[in-house]
Amino acid sequence: MVVDKPWTMSLPALPEWSAIIALAVLSTALAYILNFQILSTTGASNLVLVTLLMPMIAIILGSLFLDEMLELSHFTGMVLIGLRLMVIDGHNFTLIIQRVT
Numbered sequence: 398m399v400v401d402k403p404w405t406m407s408l409p410a411l412p413e414w415s416a417i418i419a420l421a422v423l424s425t426a427l428a429y430i431l432n433f434q435i436l437s438t439t440g441a442s443n444l445v446l447v448t449l450l451m452p453m454i455a456i457i458l459g460s461l462f463l464d465e466m467l468e469l470s471h472f473t474g475m476v477l478i479g480l481r482l483m484v485i486d487g488h489n490f491t492l493i494i495q496r497v498t
Contacts, residue, residue, distance in 0.1 A: 446482055453478050 409417075436444050453475050459465040 442485065446485060449478055449482055449485075 432444070435447055456465075456467070456471050456475070460467050
């Protein structure tokens with residue numbers, strides 16, 4: 398902040414402020430609508446599953462659109478999140494147990 402000195406720059410014009418506010422309000426409103434829609438249709442446990450997917454989605458989108466490099470730690474984290482989702486959901490383990498027995 399000291400190098401760029403943002404306090405010396407001119408304030409953004411009305412169209413820029415309008416775009417920032419519209420993106421913030423619409424994104425937040427859409428997120429809340431989706432959040433409560435998932436909660437009402439599938440329940441709280443599935444809502445937690447969706448919440449756990451967010452870091453994985455952010456990593457994938459960052460690599461696709463921002464050309465971020467994926468490292469081994471990213472893939473390790475994705476595998477751990479996937480395993481955690483399987484443990485919370487429980488359906489996959491019952492299928493595995495049924496196939497083994």
